[in-house]
Amino acid sequence: MPTDRRGFLRLAAGALALLSTGSSARPAAPGAVAVHRATRNTRLGAARERLSRVLGASPEGVQHAAGPTLALPEPAGDTGLRLVEAVRGYTATPGFSGAPLPLAELARLLFLTNGPTGRSARAKRAHDHRAAPSAGALYAGEVYLVAERVRGLPPGVYRYHAPKHALVRLRAAPQLDAVTNALEQPAAVRGAAAAILLTNVFGRYAGRYGDRAYRYALLDTGHIGENLRLAAVAMGLGETASLRFEDARLNALLGVDGRAEAVCAVHAVGRRGASDPELPRRRWVERGRAGDPDAPVPERYHAATALGPGTSGAAAEVRESASGPAPAADATGVALPALDPPPTRSVQTTIERRCSAARFGPRALSAGELGFVLEMAAGHQALARAPGVELLLAVHRVQGLEAGLHRYQAQGNRLVAVRRGDLREALVDACLGQDKAGSAALACFGVGRLAETAARAGERSYRDLLVEAGAVGERIYLAANAARLRARNLAAFWDDDLNALLGLDGRREAVVHLTLVGA
Numbered sequence: 001m002p003t004d005r006r007g008f009l010r011l012a013a014g015a016l017a018l019l020s021t022g023s024s025a026r027p028a029a030p031g032a033v034a035v036h037r038a039t040r041n042t043r044l045g046a047a048r049e050r051l052s053r054v055l056g057a058s059p060e061g062v063q064h065a066a067g068p069t070l071a072l073p074e075p076a077g078d079t080g081l082r083l084v085e086a087v088r089g090y091t092a093t094p095g096f097s098g099a100p101l102p103l104a105e106l107a108r109l110l111f112l113t114n115g116p117t118g119r120s121a122r123a124k125r126a127h128d129h130r131a132a133p134s135a136g137a138l139y140a141g142e143v144y145l146v147a148e149r150v151r152g153l154p155p156g157v158y159r160y161h162a163p164k165h166a167l168v169r170l171r172a173a174p175q176l177d178a179v180t181n182a183l184e185q186p187a188a189v190r191g192a193a194a195a196i197l198l199t200n201v202f203g204r205y206a207g208r209y210g211d212r213a214y215r216y217a218l219l220d221t222g223h224i225g226e227n228l229r230l231a232a233v234a235m236g237l238g239e240t241a242s243l244r245f246e247d248a249r250l251n252a253l254l255g256v257d258g259r260a261e262a263v264c265a266v267h268a269v270g271r272r273g274a275s276d277p278e279l280p281r282r283r284w285v286e287r288g289r290a291g292d293p294d295a296p297v298p299e300r301y302h303a304a305t306a307l308g309p310g311t312s313g314a315a316a317e318v319r320e321s322a323s324g325p326a327p328a329a330d331a332t333g334v335a336l337p338a339l340d341p342p343p344t345r346s347v348q349t350t351i352e353r354r355c356s357a358a359r360f361g362p363r364a365l366s367a368g369e370l371g372f373v374l375e376m377a378a379g380h381q382a383l384a385r386a387p388g389v390e391l392l393l394a395v396h397r398v399q400g401l402e403a404g405l406h407r408y409q410a411q412g413n414r415l416v417a418v419r420r421g422d423l424r425e426a427l428v429d430a431c432l433g434q435d436k437a438g439s440a441a442l443a444c445f446g447v448g449r450l451a452e453t454a455a456r457a458g459e460r461s462y463r464d465l466l467v468e469a470g471a472v473g474e475r476i477y478l479a480a481n482a483a484r485l486r487a488r489n490l491a492a493f494w495d496d497d498l499n500a501l502l503g504l505d506g507r508r509e510a511v512v513h514l515t516l517v518g519a
Contacts, residue, residue, distance in 0.1 A: 029304035030297050032454040032462035033507050038297035039212045040495035040506075041432075067169040069161070070153070072107035075115075075348075081234040083350050083482045084342045087376050087475070090383060093238035096191035097273030103152035105235065106145075106194065109269065110160050112231035112351050113196070114143055114224045130162060131351050132223040133477065133489055135216040140204040141224050142261070144254050148176040149193040149270065157253065170255060179266065180279075182249040184307075187279040188240045193270035197250060198224055201261045202298070214298030216491055218463055219513055221264040222470020223477075227351055228267055230478070234347035238272035241265060243386060243464050244284055247306035258306070259299060265467060285310030286458055305460035333414035334401065336371030343372070343482040350482045357436075357486035360518030364397035365441045369483055371413055373517060376479035377444070377472050379410045386464035388453035389472060389512070392502055394423045394443040397518075405502060423501065430497040431490055436516055443490075444476055445502060446513030469513040476515045490514045 030038065111131070118129040130139060143160040145167065147153050157171035179195040180186045189195065198221050205213030225241060232239035245266050251258040288306030292299075345353075378384075378391050391408040393415065395401050404420035424438035431437040446469035453461040473489060480487035493514060499506040 029459075030301040031459040032465075033450050035214070035297055035301040035462060036448075036450055036510055036512075037507070039215050041212065041493060042496060043494060070158075070167045070169070072110065072165050072167060073104045074165070075108040075111040076104070077108075078346050078348045079234050079236065080346050082342070082344055083230070083347050083376065083478055084372075086230050086233045086347050087380060087383070090233060090380060092382060093188075093240045093272055095188060095273050095275035096193070096238055096268065096270040098149065098191040099193070099271040099273075100149040100151050101193040101237070101270060103150055105237075106147070106150050106153070106269075107165070108348075109228065109231055109235060109237070110143065110145070110196075111165060112348060113228040114141060114160075115162055115165055117352050117354070129355065131354065132220065132227050132474065133354075133356055134220055134223075135205055135213075135489075135491055136208055138204045138208065140200045140202065140213070140217045141220040142199045142201060143224065144170075144197040144199065146175050146179050146195040146197065146253070147193075148174050171253075175253060178253050179250065179268075182246040182253075183242050183266065184244040184282050184284045185242065187276045187281070188242070189268040190276040190279055191270065191273055192238075192240075192268035194268070196228060196267040196269060197254060197263050198265040198267070199254065199256060199261050199263050203260060206296075211296050211298050212491075214302070215466060215512070218264060218466035219470035219473065219489075219491070222467040222472075223474040225265050225267060225467065226471040226474040228269075229471075230347050230475075231351065232269055237269050239267060239269050241267045241385060243467060244307060246284060246308050247288070248308065258303070262302065264463070283310060284308060286460055301459075301462075305458075305463065307460065333409060333412070333416035336374065336413050336415060337368045339366075339368035339372040339483065343484070345482040347478075350478050354477055354481050357488045357516070357518070360436065360440045360486055360516070362397075362439075363441075363519035364399050365485070365517070365519065367398060367400045369485060370398050370401075370442065370517075372483055373476060373479040373485070374408055374415075374444075375413050376482075377475045378408060379413050381410065383471075383475075384468065385471070386461070386468035387457075388449045388461065388465050389468045390447050390449070391472070392418070392445040392447050394427055394445070395441075396422075396424055396438065396443075397441045418503070426501050427498075430501055431493045431514075434490065434492070436488060437490060440488075440516035440518035442517050444473075444515045444517060445498075445511050446472055446515075447502070447504065447509055448512040449509055451508040466512055473513050473515045476517065480517050486518050488516045490516055 114130050114132045117131050145158040148155045155174040156169055157175050158167040158169050161168050180189050200217035202217055205216050229239050250263040284307035286305050287308035288304045393406045395403055395406055402420050403422050405418040406415040407418055428438040448465040477487045498511050504510055
């Protein structure tokens with residue numbers, strides 16, 4: 001689709017959005033399905049794009065008072081643990097021992113989480129490449145550190161200044177208990193050396209992407225958090241993450257307002273140990289308010305799904321059963337062969353060399369290469385932190401597989417054919433005419449079960465789905481890099497057209513992420 005036509009359609013959509021805002025009644029508290037529908041791209045442009053530009057958050061987020069800056073040690077050494085070993089051998093961290101970490105070790109972990117990994121020579125403006133991908137290289141994600149047991153670093157709250165690989169101190173004195181007290185499962189964090197809080201400055205994306213920026217920001221949280229987890233595994237550290245926390249308490253700890261910038265995930269790191277049985281699990285419930293009725297839908301959704309203390313509530317009661325049993329393997333599917341030998345790149349080297357492909361070559365992937373990428377992405381159930389995301393694949397060029405739409409089954413590392421036929425032309429059209437969607441060897445769609453997950457785990461589950469889809473997408477990126485392949489996220493697509501192409505209704509199930517893979 002020509003660029004000038006897309007530009008015209010977007011301008012028309014902006015005009016329509018402004019004309020419609022005065023007469024259309026909006027729900028006080030949008031739910032998971034509503035916010036997804038409100039952030040889709042349509043043939044008339046991005047939904048409510050102009051409104052977000054007028055009322056959206058500042059692209060700079062909260063301006064913290066200048067504090068002491070500490071230059072971090074440059075990351076040195078590599079444990080050599082291969083990506084395949086980190087994923088296949090992953091086990092959840094039951095708890096932490098209370099032992100301290102040296103500053104150099106923590107510095108390497110922060111660098112691999114979202115540090116500066118190189119410079120872009122092709123960009124219109126020079127900018128630092130980061131360890132995790134970002135829509136338009138705008139980097140809405142921020143990383144904060146709550147340090148307590150780090151040798152060489154005074155306890156306190158710090159912001160990680162990624163471009164300079166440095167820490168800026170925001171608060172002195174130990175604050176890790178404040179993080180523990182904000183979590184639904186405090187036992188899993190007690191004894192950690194530090195907590196790493198991931199926030200998003202939503203306005204950095206809103207100026208370019210409208211309300212859809214909310215999706216991109218939470219996907220970024222998944223990308224960044226997955227780097228952190230795999231890097232911690234490679235370094236022999238324990239790590240655990242929580243998506244269920246008391247929003248207001250953690251936002252206040254960092255001095256952010258929860259609107260322009262908000263905490264979106266919490267990770268704890270340290271030496272592995274046992275959990276603390278004396279800390280009972282709490283039950284947080286959705287206690288947020290809908291917020292300003294004139295604010296964009298994503299902002300009102302985020303405010304409405306804030307968690308706080310409560311004694312009951314559907315979201316808290318059903319969380320434990322949200323995942324359900326793993327689906328049985330379909331005997332009619334195709335079992336993908338193992339890639340022999342498996343790639344030898346270490347986790348650290350893979351993260352450092354991760355990049356987004358500008359183009360794809362014509363070579364077809366082998367079935368073993370595809371099997372490796374999918375196994376790393378979603379083949380191990382222990383990696384899933386939020387249920388409700390599955391993978392569909394549009395296969396264009398894979399040896400031994402018919403072109404068409406396939407569903408991935410983790411059990412047995414299998415593909416089940418959904419529809420046969422060449423999807424390249426239709427996929428390019430659904431992806432705003434971007435040729436990369438057809439020139440890649442395959443497209444991996446992260447599909448969210450929106451309605452089912454919201455019914456089981458509450459409306460906040462949409463946040464979790466996006467973070468989980470981002471984590472899966474990051475493992476696709478890293479697996480492709482480890483296997484000397486190329487990958488690229490493709491976040492711009494016509495939602496209704498793409499969902500229709502995949503046989504999804506866009507309400508119960510919908511595409512929430514798209515990553516291309518090729519040679």
